[in-house]
Amino acid sequence: MRKREHSRTMVILVAVAITSVSSCSPIVENAPFSVRPDTIEAGDLLGPFDGVVVDAETDRPIAGATVFGSWGFERGIGLRGPAGSREFSVETSADGRYQIPGPQDLPRGGSMRLRRFTLVVYRRGYVGYRSDFKFATGETRHDFSQHANKVRLEKWQNTQEHRRHLAFLGGGQAIAKAAGWEVQPASLEYEGLAAPRVAELPSETAAIAAARMLDVSPLLSVEEVRGVTGFAGEFEVGRLMDRVRSDVYDSRHFKAKGKPSEAFDVGVRVWALGPAGAETQFRKLTGELPAAVPTEEIGDRSVRAHGGEVWGLAFLLREKGVVVQISCGTSQCTETAMILRLAKLVESHMGELRSPGDNPFPSTGDKVKP
Amino acid sequence: MKATLKRLFATARHRAAFGALVLALAGSSPALAWDPATTHAGLTERALAASKFHAILAHQLGRPLGSLEPLRLDAATLDVDTSRSLRDRLEALDPAGGYRPTGEGMATAGAWAKAGAVLAKTPPELGRHHFFEPNKRQGLEDGPGLSGTVHSVRLVVDDGATVRDAATGLAPALDGMSALDWLWAPQNDLGLPRFFDGLERSVAAARPEERETALVRSLLALGGVVSVLEDAGQPAFVRNDFRGELLAHDSGSELERFVADRFGGVALPAAASPVPRPDLESFFVADDGKGLAQLTQQRFFSPGTLPQDFVLAPSDTPSDAADIANRSLVFSEPKVAGLDVRPSQRTRYVLRDGLRVLAYQRTGRRVHFFLDRAVYADSARRWLPEVEAYAAGLVDHLLRTSIKLAFVGAEATATLDGLRGSLAAGTTLHIFAEDSAGVRKEIATKLLRAGQPETIGIPAGTRKLAAFARGKDDAGVFVAAGEISLP
Secondary structure (H helix, E strand, O other): OHHHHHHHHHHHHHHHHHHHHOOOOOEEOOOOOEOOOOOOOEOOOOOOEEEEEEEOOOOOEOOOOEEEEEEEEEEOOOOOEEEEEEEEEEEOOOOOEEEEOOOOOOOOOOOOEEEEEEEEEEOOOEOOEEOOEOOOOOOEOOOOEOOOEEEEEOEOOOOOOHHHHHHHHOOOHHHHHHOHHHHHHHHHHHHOOOOOOOOOOOHHHHHHHHOOOOEOHHHOOHHHHHHHHOOOOOEEEEOOOOOOOOOOEEEEEEEEOOOOOHHHOEEEEEEEOHHHHHHHHHHHHHHHOOOOEEOOOOOOEEEEEEEOOEEEEEEEEOOOOEEEEEEEEOOOOOOHHHHHHHHHHHHHOHHHOEOHHHOOOOOOOOOOOO | OHHHHHHHOOOHHHHHHHHHHHHHHHOOOOOOOOOHHHHHHHHHHHHHHHOOHHHHHHHOOOOOOHHHOEEEOOHHHOOHHHHHHHHHHHHOOOHHHOOOOOOOOEEEHHHHHHHHHHHOOOOHHHHHHHOOEOOOOEOOEOOOOHHHHHHHHHHHHOOOOOHHHHHHOOOOOOEOOOHHHHHHOOOOOOOHHHHHHHHHHHHHOOOHHHHHHHHHHHHHHHHHHHHHHHHOOOHHHHOOOOHHHHHHOOOOOOHHHHHHHHHOOOOOOOOOOOOOOOOOHHHOOOOOOOOHHHHHHHHOOOHHHOOOOEEOOOOOOHHHHHHHHHHOOOOOOOOOOOOOOOOEEEEEEEEEOOEEEEEEEEEOOEEEEEOOHHHHHHHHHHHHHHHHHHHHHHHHHHOOOEEEEEEEOOEEEEEEEOOOOOOOOOOEEEEEEEOOOOOEEEEEEEEOOOOOOEEEEOOOOOOEEEEEEEEEEOOEEEEEEEEEEOO
């Protein structure tokens, strides 16, 4: 009987306590950063935050960098665990500036607390920035501030590893999207097949880096294009600008002179990723290309696509670990068979493909030297 | 109400209860376990990187990008309750860690395993099943008395239990299953049964989205299992030290906080070489004394299991002082040795293998023991790579077997690889053919013989062959899987 009374008492107390405590705003922990760079006064985890992103070498602002902020909440007594988050992402303006407002609609509860705020900044060609730790050394970062924060992005170095970089970055969807291109080189690093990739390079090292890049220029010539399509005009030959050349990717752009429309252009894109990476890239292309239809007409797998004034054909050379994508304008390739002939010419020249370390097709056990 | 309150204050015991409750409601407590969001995620990341995780996914499980393979959890393939529970817990994760899936349920394979390590303590009350005292092979056992009741009430207030649970004694108190039992418990949705079932279904399910979701659930469980082992590297978890921390040292322990702040989830030291162990239990406890729980318990103190402070007698020698300290120890190791009890205001340290494991000060005639940041720094620097190495060893252990598939002319062969010792009789190999739409159908079952390749006829229209076998070898239960694309 006495036990039952005790339990009832506890229930009453609990009910009173719940009404008074469970609607509490979260406890906000002390911020490990200062409010501004020029003071030791502690900042506020709730924000807001602002700052500028610059190139560490030149001090010039970096526009278009992805800036991601997240607030991590925890709850629990004795044992604590995650209990929610809030996030915000933005791109830096033309003068490299960012602003992150404080979070709205905070989670509530007795032991709910705002444990941390993390800022992640990413721009391709640079080492990512976190407000808590430094990538290269793993040291705690002490130069982050709530306001007037200056994010100095270091240029990416060839000696650095994408797989470590991706693990370091963390971040939400915005960062994952911006850094998504690093997945393939990182995967190759796991396989022990590749040296760290080259992204955007400082000009003084560009010449050295160029020697390490994939070169697809031997795969298709102007004469061969003319031979297939019968085009009598001139071509300007260069690279397609939608992706950055690296040691696993290169392109060729045959731009018909005096023809403003892309209906006369021919493009070749090549990824040399090794068997595993190529399989995935092909799968990805199949999903991305408009109106893609499997055709199995060349290579181990192939797919045709058609969008606007352009035909597309992509094929996989599984053993060589290569994916090729050919695009040909409908005024250049006036018959659908023409694009297949171009693809076959490219395939026939695969033996001349030059990639880093003079090892065109890395296979298991072959490590490509930088 | 008035009468009720009067009764409450009638005895000293009840006054203590009320006082504790008031303190409990007003106060806050430190994280007792490794911080899930940072330390568990980081330890698991390092463990995966040191293990064969990537290679197994890339080369045996048909996921070319391995650890970085994007995988989608398709909620439509799960029952409503499971789907809702997983969604709620995943939404609690902080995206800064890089393991929270997108709104579409996408994350990389490695991120799913890391998320599992964090979800193992989401909600945090699940952590009470991560305790393992290796001498008794028991979990958390701190008694359901007054402190247990107070803890239950605190949890109710904190949404960790219901009012009815607290009133009827069902709220999580200061006890839990042993970590080893928890790994196999049916109610643990991140335990070994889920890991093996998920791995099996990632091969056997008919549709690609079902297989992918099954693999995700298996990876979540893998992270959950690894997380439990990682806690065997936390002194409080192997020294049954929860109540002391919670009620007596509310602002005491700083180890977990120190590790979370110093290393976060991204700056933990790299793992030592993966530690191979003969079976799953031996990762925690074994006759050779090399289970992680045993090593942790023997090497480190926790805040609630320190030697008791004492007052020196005028005739006491340093050796006497050490004896007095050692007599008060809850666990026989580590012992206190080499105490310097000359009067001084300085903090001194007990060393073990060159590491500071215990701090002490003499004030007047009183000797006071405690743990400080220097102790935590030494412990973390030396111990975290070891914890990661055990976790990496566990990943390799759980993924030790595979089915190697190869083409021989118009047929294929399947061989069980990675077996340790003998294969339990009756282990069946299940073989599946996948068509161009990605749909799998079982085409054969065969009794497996260790080291003997089984020949498989390939049906027309097959694009992929896949196989799994669930069995037992000298190292315990396994699910071996493999798949291969037709040339």
